[in-house]
Amino acid sequence: MEKESVDLKTLRARVKKQIEDAVPDVRIDYCLTCGLCASGCPATGLEDMDPRKFLRLLVLGQDEKILNTNWIYSCTMCQRCKYACPMGIDVGRIVYEIRGMRPKEKRPKNLQRSCDLQKKSNSTGIPNEDFVWVVNDVLEEVRQNEPQWKDLQAPIDKKGAKYYLNQNAKEPTVEPEEMVPLWKILHVAGIDWTYSSKWWDGANYCLFTGDPEDWEYTVRKQAEVVDELGCRYYINTE
Amino acid sequence: MFYATLEGLRRFKIPHKFEFVSIITLYAQWIREGRLKVDPSWNKDGLKFTCQDPCKLVRQGLGDQVAEDLRFVIKAVAGPENFVDTWPRLSNNYCCGGGGGALQAGFVENRRKYGKLKFDQLAATGADVVITPCHNCHSQVLDICEFYGGKWKTTHLWNWLEKALVLEDKAK
Amino acid sequence: MSTPKGSVLVVGGGIAGVQAALDLADSGFYVHLVEKSSAIGGSMSQLDKTFPTNDCSACILSPKLVEAGRHLNINLLTLSEVLDVSGEPGNFTVRVKQNPRYVDPNKCIACGTCAQKCPKKVPNEFDLGLGKRKAIYLRYPQAVPLKYAIDPKACIYLNKPGRCGFCQKVCPTGAINFDEKPKELSLEVGTIILALGFKPFDPTSLDFTGYGKLNNVVTSMEFERLLSPSGPCMGHLERPSDKKEPKKIAWLQCIGSRDINRACHGYCSSVCCMYAIKQAVIAKEHAQSGDLASSIFYMDMRTHGKGFEAYYERAKEQGIEFHRARVHTVLPAENDNLTLRYTDTKGNVHEEEFELVVLSVGLETDPGVMKLCHELGIQLDQDNFISTTPFAPVATNRQGIYVCGAVCEPKDIPQSVMEASAAACKAQELLSKARWTETKKKEFPPERNVYAEPPRVGVFVCSCGINIASVVDVKEVTEYAKTLPGVVFAQNNLFTCSQDTINQMAEIIKRERLNRVVVASCTPRTHEPLFQETLREAGINKFLFEMANIRDQDSWVHQNWPEKATEKAKDLVRMAVAKVLGDEPLPYNQLPVTKKALVIGAGVAGMVSALSLADQGFPVCLVERKDRLGGHARKFFRTWQGQPMQEYLEELTKRIEDHPLVEIELGATVEEVSGSVGQFKTRLSNGKDVEHGVAIVAVGAESYKPRTGKWNYLYGKNPNVFTLLELDQRFIKADKALSGLNQAVFIHCVGSRVPERPYCSRVCCTHAIDQALKLKELNPDMDIFMLYRDIRTYGKREHLYQEAREKGIIFIRYDLEHLPVASEEDGNIVIEVEDQIIGERIRLHPDILVLASGVRPRDDVGELSKLFKCAMTQEGFLLEAHMKLRPVDFATDGVYLAGLCHYPKPVEETIAQAQAAASRAAMILSKDAVPAESITAQVNPMKCTGCGVCTRVCAYHAVAIDQNSGKAAVDTGLCKGCGACVAGCRSDAITLRNLGNEQLMAEVEAAMEG
Known part of the structure; x- marks a missing residue:
């Protein structure tokens, strides 16, 4: 049986328009449908979708399909398509906008949860005191067990340190000993550094949920902390 | 991750006094300056190393330069002859499939299908160790290695850097 | 303007620069041709074959380069660059820096000993670094000038004097000069043509x-x-x-x-x-x-x-x-x-x-070119190509400086050649008063009388690089040639057409006292004039010459049978030798030129050609079958860059009508043509006779209207279905209803690229997209869909395509297996088409449907082509002499073509081609006489019965029955040597000179001997 055709008596590409309003240089319309993105994308074929088809659905106003496809969570917004696209179209950015259009309750639960936790302090949700305790505990253990590292440092909230170091929440939560090698490296290099007891998590899952205000909030908090400590450099560990 | 802060500061025009840097850039800088002394002689068995270029750090972050720094550090740490590069590489490297929240979002089957390109690419290098400087990449590369039956060890860079450190005044 | 200079500077020695130089040098101007590398030829010399004819690029280019290299009125300045330009149009002063070659071109015989001994190898830029060359090198084997040059960056001696210097020691003629210094030249020229390439x-x-x-x-x-x-x-x-x-x-x-x-x-x-x-x-x-x-x-x-x-x-x-x-x-x-x-x-x-x-x-564009343009004050466009406008396609922003070729937009060879001639035309318009004031005249040595000499034949067997030698055993053929009767000399050459071999050939003719020459190489079509001129320079009549085509007709077609090909080559050489033995010296006939042009068709192409010739001082008769000037362009709204067409047309028409040298014949067609180059006589349908030296055919084409059949799409059935030109009419009339449309659909390739019209009409994609943009201008909210097969907005037109997408015009691809379907519902148009990417059928409801139907040739163009003995393509467009290098000439001398009758093209290309045709025509009109055919018919009065068949079959009216003798007599000025009379003569009384029965039979017998 033949499928019903798509009737375009009036073309209303509302989602496209919304994205264009939010991101003026997004260039969705520039697409040449050359397929370069689709040929380079590891997510091509997942959810019967690829970046080119995704753009095409947007252009042709197939908004339902766009808003409902879970492909937006298979696209990692890695921008490899944009990197080589002859028109420089940023599918990742478009996916970000569409993720944000999803009502929160319809988003992947764990992803949203990571962001919600992040907004409180860090993505795993451990209390800040626990982080401080774990750091000091691990440090103490190294100093005791490894005599050559008896001077090892892991300063927290050290005002005026030259470098501020963030810490992915995974280590203090599940594999604290993974923090040690970096401390040792910094020690040997003679670096004056510090952690913070607040907003110390280097990850930021609010980048992925699609709500810019959440993302902005967490970055702002991190920035405030670093400036309060008066550090000249903010080191990201990944 | 690197991009979240870098782009966040830029896009939302967040005022700040500090300079935002990557630890990879610093490793390379410190090794070049002689501030960190490393010796690859520990690698007697000639463990082969390759790496993943995190999209958020390289393509979207600091570009090819930081990826070249990453290779510089690995070569210094493991011996230049023990580094096997991937293709594509640097800014054009594949995403591992764990980024963008994919690890949290569920859709495990899709995530692993996505990761197949990365798995094949890494397996083709024949490396014993894959350095993943990003936590998302780390988790995803670990997972696809196990899922598709890879033989390499997935690790951060710091473990090996620590191994190769030359301690001047104290015996290690 | 004070008295202009009679010389022109051409910058860039690629195909465009060389063509412009040749056109000008052959029309009475002295040309300085500046080239930055050590040899002319440009990018074309690096190509292997050329599309769509698969001609060997070097083979078709080489004769032009050699001609430019030998031309008395072309001053070749290699290793040179323009420093600056001062003065005004007609009187420019140009400072040129000529870098040292370190090899004296007057002494170098290109023997290659120097390069053999040179110890320094560097990547060869001619091969883009894939191969190596020495520090002393030839840019490529057929380089013009064929002179070695030292690369100062690589040369050991120049960098550390006292070291190396081997080349100087081994050079047999002492041509190496390490002390050569850069020179600065100051040239006085009337105009400048930039052919800077890409x-x-x-x-x-x-x-x-x-x-x-x-x-x-x-x-x-x-x-x-x-x-x-x-x-x-x-x-x-x-x-x-x-x-x-x-x-x-x-x-x-x-x-x-x-x-x-x-x-x-x-x-x-x-x-x-x-x-x-x-x-x-x-x-x-x-x-x-x-x-x-x-x-x-x-x-x-x-x-x-x-x-x-x-x-x-x-x-x-x-x-x-x-x-x-x-x-x-x-x-x-x-x-x-x-x-x-x-x-x-x-x-x-x-x-x-x-x-x-x-x-x-x-x-x-090369950054060096950008820099030069900046220094000369030449404006570049957003893509860093030299800016031009559609109505002045070869003019730069600086008056008196013209441009051609890929430096103003990426383009292919024929288009570059057209523009080269167009630029030459503009230069001639500006400098027409100074024609022949600075030129030199060629003097040949007196010809040796060879009548009494026994035949002494020289045979030159060409390897054509590997074109011939990879299949045919050329050494064996050369040895074989030496054994043939009458042959006293035979030699094999790598490229017989290279300048050193040519010079050597002249020397050998003199030294060996040859009186007949055979070259076994490629086709006489491209190379015969070159070799014939060599004979003249060596002091013998040029008709004592034959060519054996052992490439096109042998090595190329028998690639897989090298032994048989070698045998065939011997056969061909033997035949050529048999024929050349009978060749006699022939007179160099000349034909006075009627200094007037006939231009047929008064569309844009015809009017531009006519005006250009008239501006150079040549009278023109402009014939138009309709009762008004303007042609097809009357129906166009604007160019794709937005210039209104009707304003331009009005101005052009006025200039034509006011020009004292243009006589306009409206409502007239060509009925009868006689004569040939220099002396045509044409009868028009209004009874007028026109005597003219040249003719330009610019009769245009028609737009295809899909009235019936597969490509109909409701055309003629629903009032809201239009062709592009019909929509243009509504734009011209500023039809307000267009702003009220909600949806418009364009279908591309309607009736084009289909079995019955298997060519692309070139203009419709751009035209349709421009119209869609115009509709968007009128109503930005209009939904516009373009249903296409391939979008062909070539060159800068791609920007238009991008702009269209940017403005939200939607492009949906279809193919011949999935054509859009048009139907009517309650009188409204409905279009169904599949979007291949989302894999769904789309239903559209346009208020207007525009059919981008193509251009088709006029049905009556065949008649006209017969009158001028011109060929046509399968599709019915007129066929030029050579698709690549002679894009405005017909095979018939003195007849040129321009505009849509050649092939569909936009107005800027039409204008360029029309100017090019005028340039080519001026090459004839600028002379008092042109060479006429030497191989003419000869009547043996002893056999002639005066029956008059020959007079009736002669298409050129060259034979008449002499009133007194009652026998046929040939006017050698008019005879084209076609042989119709020879075939027609019942008494065997007419023969063609050097093509007599005895000679042909000797050739046939030689063929049978093998």
Whole structure:
């Protein structure tokens, strides 16, 4: 049986328009449908979708399909398509906008949860005191067990340190000993550094949920902390 | 991750006094300056190393330069002859499939299908160790290695850097 | 303007510069031709074959280069660059810096001993670094001038005097001069023509292509060198990594073109689709194993030129695969092979392994050229090409400075050649008063009387690089030639047409006292005049010469049977020798020129040609079949760059009507033509007779109207279905109703690129897109859909396509298997078409449906072509003398063509071609007499019965019955040597000189001897 055709008596590409309003240089319309993105994308074929088809659905106003496809969570917004696209179209950015259009309750639960936790302090949700305790505990253990590292440092909230170091929440939560090698490296290099007891998590899952205000909030908090400590450099560990 | 802060500061025009840097850039800088002394002689068995270029750090972050720094550090740490590069590489490297929240979002089957390109690419290098400087990449590369039956060890860079450190005044 | 100078500066020695120089030098001007490298020839000399004729590029180019190199009125300044220009149009002073060659060109005999001894090897830039050359080198084997040059950067001696210097020691003529210093010249010229060419895009910055990292990824220009017989692998296709012949090759299109992200080139490079197809076809021919597989990965296939679409279709039949897909990244595979991962239009992913990947790189402007333009105050456009406008396609912003070729937009060779002639035309218009004031005249030595001499035949056997020598055993043929009766000398040459060989030939003729010469090489069509002139320079009559075509008719067609080909070559040489023995010296006939032009068709092309000739002082008769001037252009709204067509037309018409030298015949057609170049007589339908020296055919074409059949789409049935030109009418009338439309649909390729009209009309994509944009101007909320097969907005027109997408105009691709379907519902138009990418049928409800139907040839053009003895293409367009290098000449001398009767083209190309036709015509009109045919009919009065058959069959009215003798007599001025009278004569009384029965029979008998 033949499928019903798509009737375009009036073309209303509302989602496209919304994205264009939010991101003026997004260039969705520039697409040449050359397929370069689709040929380079590891997510091509997942959810019967690829970046080119995704753009095409947007252009042709197939908004339902766009808003409902879970492909937006298979696209990692890695921008490899944009990197080589002859028109420089940023599918990742478009996916970000569409993720944000999803009502929160319809988003992947764990992803949203990571962001919600992040907004409180860090993505795993451990209390800040626990982080401080774990750091000091691990440090103490190294100093005791490894005599050559008896001077090892892991300063927290050290005002005026030259470098501020963030810490992915995974280590203090599940594999604290993974923090040690970096401390040792910094020690040997003679670096004056510090952690913070607040907003110390280097990850930021609010980048992925699609709500810019959440993302902005967490970055702002991190920035405030670093400036309060008066550090000249903010080191990201990944 | 690197991009979240870098782009966040830029896009939302967040005022700040500090300079935002990557630890990879610093490793390379410190090794070049002689501030960190490393010796690859520990690698007697000639463990082969390759790496993943995190999209958020390289393509979207600091570009090819930081990826070249990453290779510089690995070569210094493991011996230049023990580094096997991937293709594509640097800014054009594949995403591992764990980024963008994919690890949290569920859709495990899709995530692993996505990761197949990365798995094949890494397996083709024949490396014993894959350095993943990003936590998302780390988790995803670990997972696809196990899922598709890879033989390499997935690790951060710091473990090996620590191994190769030359301690001047104290015996290690 | 005070008295203008009679000389012209041409900057750039590629095909465009050389053509402009030749046109001008042959029309009474002295030309300085400045070239920055050590030899002229430009990019064309680096190409292997050319599309769509598959002619060997060097072979068709070489005669032009040699002609320019030998031309008395062309001053070749190689290794030179323009420093600055002062003065005004008509009187410019140009400072030129000439860098040292370190080899005295007057002494160098190009023996190559120096290069043999030179110890320093460097990458050869002519081969794009794929091969090596020495520090003392020839740019390429057929280089003009054929003189060695020292590369000062590489030369050991020049960098450390006292070291090396071997070349100086071994040079037999003492030509090496290490002390040569740069010279500065000051040239006084009337106008300047910039033919600065292009540079192939360097894909190193596009890391995903793998170029520079993966060995077997090459650029298309490198691939030309890999194919070329004079290239680094001598024409035996090898891939870089292991020197093996690749069995599977992929071409990636649009590398550095149509890319605003990484390459920063928003334009289309126009030529890459065709050259990729050509390379795929030629590579297949080259493959010794015969099982080469080729795939081309593209976005839109742009085969918009004359003969291109047929070439594309033929390539598909030959098994070349075309994938509408762009590849993201070239991936390494086992054995230095390469894997391409691509997604088809349906979204399916494929992976395929190739042994070689060719990047079809685009054209861009060289930074050095940009700098020069900046210094000369020449304006560049957004893409860094020299700015021109549609109505003045070869004029720069600086008066008196003209431009041609790829430096003003990427374009192919014929288009560059057209523009070269057009630029020459503009220069002539400006300097017409100074014609012949600075030229020199050629003097040949007196000719030796050879009547009484026994035949002394010299045979020159050409290797043509490997074109002949790879199949035919040329040494054996040479030895064989020595054994033939009358032959006293035989020699084999690598390239017989190269300048040193030519000079040597003249010396040999004198030394050996040869009185007959045979060259066994390529075709007389391109090379006979060159060799004949050599005979004259050596002091013998040029008709004591024959050619044996052992290339086109032997080595090329019998590639797989080298032994038999060698035997055939011997046969051909033996026949040529048998014939040349009977050759007699013939007179150099001349025909006075009637200094007037007939221009047929008063559309834009005809009017521009007429005006240009009239502005040069030549009277013109302009004939138009309709009762008003303007032609097709009357129906056009605007050019694609937005200039209103009707305003231009009005001004042009007025200038024509007011010009004292233009006589206009409206409502008239050509009825009868007699005579030939220099002296035509034409009868018009209004009874007038026109005597003219040249004719320009510019009779235009028609727009196709799909009244019935498969391409009808409700045309003529629903009042809201229009052709492009019908919509233009509504734009011209500023029809307000257009602003109220909600939806418009355009269907491209209506009746074009289909079996009954298998060519692309070139103009419709751009025209339709411009109209869609005009509709968007009128109503930005209008939904517009373009249903297309391939968008062919070549060159800068690509910007228009981008603008259209940017403005939200939607492009939906269809193919011949899935045509759009038009129907009516309650009188409203409904279109159904499948969008291939989302895999769904789309239903559209346009208020107007516009059919981009193409251009078709006029039905009566065949009649006209017969009158002028011109040929036509299968499609019914007029056929030029040579698709590549003679794009405005007919095979009939003195007749030229311009505009749509040649092929569909936009107005800027029509104007350029019309100016080019005027330039070519001026080459005749500027002379008092032109050479006439020497091989004329001869009547033997003893046999003639005066029956008069010959007078009736002669198309040129050259034979008449003499009143007194009652016998036929031939007017040698009018006779074209066609032989019709010879065939018609019942009494065997007429023969053609040097083509007599005895001679032909001798040739036939020689053929049978073998």
